[in-house]
Amino acid sequence: MASVQQWQTLQDGLENLTQATAPMPTPGRDEVLVKIHAVSLNYRDTEVVAVGEDLEVAYNVGDRVISVCNYMHRTSHIHEKDMAAGLGLPLPGVLQTYRVFPSIGLLPAPAYLTDGEACCLPVASxxxxxxxxxxxxxxxxxxxxxxxxxxxxxxxxxxxxxxxxxxxxxxxxxxxxxxxxxxxxxxxxxxxxxxxxxxxxxxxxxxxxxxxxxxxxxxxxxxxxxxxxxxxxxxxxxxxxxxxxxxxxxxxxxxxxxxxxxxxxxxxxxxxxxxILNGPRDRFEEMLHFYNTHEIHPVVHRIFPFEESKTAIQYLFSAQHFGKVVINVSNEATLPDTKGEDMITM
Ligand SMILES: NC(=O)c1ccc[n+]([C@@H]2O[C@H](COP(=O)([O-])OP(=O)(O)OC[C@H]3O[C@@H](n4cnc5c(N)ncnc54)[C@H](OP(=O)(O)O)[C@@H]3O)[C@@H](O)[C@H]2O)c1
Structure with a gap:
C-alpha cells in the first residue's frame, strides 16, 4: 500500500490526460482513506465519482462507501463558497486507486448494487x-x-x-x-x-x-x-x-x-x-431510500480497465453509449452485466 496510481489533467484537453504515481495519503481527523474500486465517467472530462472501501476509522474498516459530489453542499441550495469543495474541480478527482475523503463526503453504498452500479449514483442519478x-x-x-x-x-x-x-x-x-x-x-x-x-x-x-x-x-x-x-x-x-x-x-x-x-x-x-448543480447530501440520502425501495439498477453500458481510462473518456465523448461508462479501478470491483458496445448501431 505504498503508492497511489492516478490519472491527472491540467484541464487542457483529453489528449493530455496522464497517468502518475503519488505517495499514499494519510487521513487526518474526520477523514477516511478509501480504496477505490469503481468510478463512473461524466461528460466533464475530469469529473468522476467513486465507490470504494473504507480503510480507516469513521466508517468501519471494509465498509462500502460512495462519494458525494460536493461535501460542503449538505442541504438546500448550494452557496457560491461551497463550490470550492467540488470533487474533480477544483478538488482532485477520484480516478485514482486510493483517496482520502472527509467522512462527511461519503455515504454507505446500497447493498443491492454492484460497485459498478453504485458509482453511477453521485452525479448522474x-x-x-x-x-x-x-x-x-x-x-x-x-x-x-x-x-x-x-x-x-x-x-x-x-x-x-x-x-x-x-x-x-x-x-x-x-x-x-x-x-x-x-x-x-x-x-x-x-x-x-x-x-x-x-x-x-x-x-x-x-x-x-x-x-x-x-x-x-x-x-x-x-x-x-x-x-x-x-x-x-x-x-x-x-x-x-x-x-x-x-x-x-x-x-x-x-x-x-x-x-x-x-x-x-x-x-x-x-x-x-x-x-441545476447536482444536489445536496440530504437529497442524495432521500434518493438512496427511493432507489432501495424500487431496487433501481443504474444502466452501465460499458466498463473499461483503469489502464484504459483515456480510451474510456474518449469513448464517452463519442456518445455511443446508453446510460453510463464505468472504470474498474481496483480490478476487484463487483460489476453488473453491461449492455455492451454492440448494443448501439449508429
Ligand atoms: N448540472 C449538473 O449538475 C450536471 C450533472 C451531470 C451532467 N451535467 C451535464 O449534463 C449533460 C448530460 O450529462 P451526461 O452525463 O448524461 O452526459 P452523457 O452520458 O455523455 O450523455 C450524452 C448524450 O446526450 C445526448 N446528446 C448529445 N448532444 C445532444 C444535443 N445536442 N441535444 C440533446 N441531446 C444530446 C446524446 O444522446 P443520444 O445519442 O441519445 O441523442 C449523448 O449520448 C452534459 O452536458 C453534462 O456536462 C450536468
Missing part, C-alpha cells in the same frame, strides 16, 4: 433526482401523473427515465438514434422522438401528450435545444438547465425569427427555468 424532485419539499418526492421529458440517452437522462417510471410519471425520451430509443422503451419510456429526423420535436411532444406538454424537462442540449423546450413545456412546468451538449451560444434559428424574449416564453406558460 442525484442530478436527475433534483431535476424531478428539487422543487418539492424534502421527504415528499413526487412525479406521479406528470410528464417528464429526457433529452438524449446519456447518464443523467437514463437515470431520470428510471426515476420517472418508478415515480409513476409518463416518460418522453429524445435521441439521435432509433436504436437507443428502442432501448429506452425497453426500460419503460412511453414515447421516443428522434431529434435528428424530427428537429422540431416540441410538436411531437405536444402530440404524444395530447397537447399537455412536459411538466419536467431535462434540458441537456442547451443553446441547441432550449427554444424547443420552451415550446414543449407544459403550463406551470419546469425546464431544468442541466447541460449544454448542443452548445453554449445562442444560434439564430427559424424559431427565433420572431425574437420572442425569454421573459415572454416563460410567462406564456407560467413556467420555471432553473439551473
Amino acid at each position: 442525484v442530478t436527475a433526482w433534483m431535476a424531478i424532485n428539487g422543487m418539492r419539499p424534502l421527504g415528499q418526492p413526487g412525479g406521479d401523473g406528470e410528464v417528464v421529458l429526457l433529452q438524449g440517452t446519456g447518464g443523467v437522462s437514463v437515470a431520470g427515465l428510471q426515476i420517472a417510471k418508478a415515480s409513476g410519471a409518463t416518460a418522453v425520451v429524445t435521441s439521435s438514434s432509433d436504436d437507443k430509443l428502442a432501448t429506452a422503451k425497453d426500460l419503460g419510456a412511453d414515447h421516443g422522438i428522434n431529434y435528428k429526423t424530427t428537429p422540431r420535436w416540441a410538436e411531437a411532444v405536444m402530440e404524444c401528450t395530447d397537447g399537455h406538454g412536459a411538466d419536467i424537462i431535462f434540458e441537456n442540449g442547451g443553446a441547441g435545444t432550449l427554444r424547443q423546450s420552451f415550446d414543449a413545456v407544459a403550463f406551470g412546468g419546469i425546464i431544468n438547465c442541466i447541460g449544454y451538449l448542443g452548445g453554449k451560444n445562442n444560434k439564430v434559428t427559424d424559431e427565433d425569427e420572431d425574437r420572442t424574449g425569454v421573459n415572454v416564453l416563460a410567462l406564456r406558460r407560467n413556467m420555471t427555468l432553473r439551473g
Whole structure:
C-alpha cells in the first residue's frame, strides 16, 4: 500500500490526460482513506465519482462507501463558497486507486448494487433526482401523473427515465438514434422522438401528450435545444438547465425569427427555468431510500480497465453509449452485466 496510481489533467484537453504515481495519503481527523474500486465517467472530462472501501476509522474498516459530489453542499441550495469543495474541480478527482475523503463526503453504498452500479449514483442519478424532485419539499418526492421529458440517452437522462417510471410519471425520451430509443422503451419510456429526423420535436411532444406538454424537462442540449423546450413545456412546468451538449451560444434559428424574449416564453406558460448543480447530501440520502425501495439498477453500458481510462473518456465523448461508462479501478470491483458496445448501431 505504498503508492497511489492516478490519472491527472491540467484541464487542457483529453489528449493530455496522464497517468502518475503519488505517495499514499494519510487521513487526518474526520477523514477516511478509501480504496477505490469503481468510478463512473461524466461528460466533464475530469469529473468522476467513486465507490470504494473504507480503510480507516469513521466508517468501519471494509465498509462500502460512495462519494458525494460536493461535501460542503449538505442541504438546500448550494452557496457560491461551497463550490470550492467540488470533487474533480477544483478538488482532485477520484480516478485514482486510493483517496482520502472527509467522512462527511461519503455515504454507505446500497447493498443491492454492484460497485459498478453504485458509482453511477453521485452525479448522474442525484442530478436527475433534483431535476424531478428539487422543487418539492424534502421527504415528499413526487412525479406521479406528470410528464417528464429526457433529452438524449446519456447518464443523467437514463437515470431520470428510471426515476420517472418508478415515480409513476409518463416518460418522453429524445435521441439521435432509433436504436437507443428502442432501448429506452425497453426500460419503460412511453414515447421516443428522434431529434435528428424530427428537429422540431416540441410538436411531437405536444402530440404524444395530447397537447399537455412536459411538466419536467431535462434540458441537456442547451443553446441547441432550449427554444424547443420552451415550446414543449407544459403550463406551470419546469425546464431544468442541466447541460449544454448542443452548445453554449445562442444560434439564430427559424424559431427565433420572431425574437420572442425569454421573459415572454416563460410567462406564456407560467413556467420555471432553473439551473441545476447536482444536489445536496440530504437529497442524495432521500434518493438512496427511493432507489432501495424500487431496487433501481443504474444502466452501465460499458466498463473499461483503469489502464484504459483515456480510451474510456474518449469513448464517452463519442456518445455511443446508453446510460453510463464505468472504470474498474481496483480490478476487484463487483460489476453488473453491461449492455455492451454492440448494443448501439449508429
Ligand atoms: N448540472 C449538473 O449538475 C450536471 C450533472 C451531470 C451532467 N451535467 C451535464 O449534463 C449533460 C448530460 O450529462 P451526461 O452525463 O448524461 O452526459 P452523457 O452520458 O455523455 O450523455 C450524452 C448524450 O446526450 C445526448 N446528446 C448529445 N448532444 C445532444 C444535443 N445536442 N441535444 C440533446 N441531446 C444530446 C446524446 O444522446 P443520444 O445519442 O441519445 O441523442 C449523448 O449520448 C452534459 O452536458 C453534462 O456536462 C450536468
